Amino acid sequence: MNSKKKTRDATAKPKLLSGGNPQIPKGDGDAPVQAYIAAMPDWKRAVGRTLDELIVRALPEVRKAIRWNSPFYGIAGQGWFLNVHCFTKYVKVTFLNAASLQPPPPVESKQADVRSVHIHESDGLDEALLESWVLQAAELPGDDLF
Numbered sequence: 001m002n003s004k005k006k007t008r009d010a011t012a013k014p015k016l017l018s019g020g021n022p023q024i025p026k027g028d029g030d031a032p033v034q035a036y037i038a039a040m041p042d043w044k045r046a047v048g049r050t051l052d053e054l055i056v057r058a059l060p061e062v063r064k065a066i067r068w069n070s071p072f073y074g075i076a077g078q079g080w081f082l083n084v085h086c087f088t089k090y091v092k093v094t095f096l097n098a099a100s101l102q103p104p105p106p107v108e109s110k111q112a113d114v115r116s117v118h119i120h121e122s123d124g125l126d127e128a129l130l131e132s133w134v135l136q137a138a139e140l141p142g143d144d145l146f
Contacts, residue, residue, distance in 0.1 A: 014039040017069060021086040024066045032066040040086055043121045047091045051084060054127055058134045073134075079142025082134065090118040093130070096143045101136050103129075 014035070015023040022039035024032055037048040048071075055062055055073050063074045067083075074080035085092045095105055098115035105115035117133075119125065 016041060019087040020044065021069055023069050026066055028063075028065045030064055033064045033071045036066055036069075036071050040091075044086050044091050047119050047125070048084065050125060050127070051091075051093065051130070054131055055082070055134055058131050059138055062138075074142050075138055078138075078140075079144040081137040081140065081142040087118075090120045093117050093119065095133060095137045097140045098133070098137060100140070101133050105133060 016039070017023050020041045022036050022041075024036045024039065026032075033052065037045060037052055040048045052071075059073075059075070061075070063076050065072045065074075065080075070083050070085045072080045073082045079096075081096055083094050083096065085094070092107075093105075094109075094114060094116040095101060097113050098105055099113045101115065105117045107116040107118055109115060117130075
């Protein structure tokens with residue numbers, strides 16, 4: 001019997017899961033988030049870069065991690081306030097405790113406090129509104145999902 005463990009080639013491109021979401025191992029810090037962004041397909045990569053830069057510019061102390069093949073952003077001691085996920089036709093930006101954001105993000109969730117925005121290829125990014133939501137969400141108690 002062969003007892004060798006399979007090791008992943010560090011230079012190999014991450015596998016794209018259903019909807020084109022990159023499969024990135026769980027990890028904390030900027031490096032796994034940057035690996036996720038680099039693996040985002042097509043136009044979604046530019047959206048991912050813009051979102052990450054906007055969040056870091058607004059909150060230089062932001063905490064980053066990959067969980068469930070998605071980047072999460074949070075504030076140390078407060079929990080996570082935002083995550084990003086690729087779908088076939090859009091990038092979903094989810095605010096985890098967003099019921100009181102003004103104006104509220106447009107996409108409701110089954111969970112009352114969660115709201116999202118879907119960014120499609122043809123959409124322009126309203127960076128001022130996104131930054132406003134990021135700053136508001138960072139002030140709220142976040143979710144400590146892990």
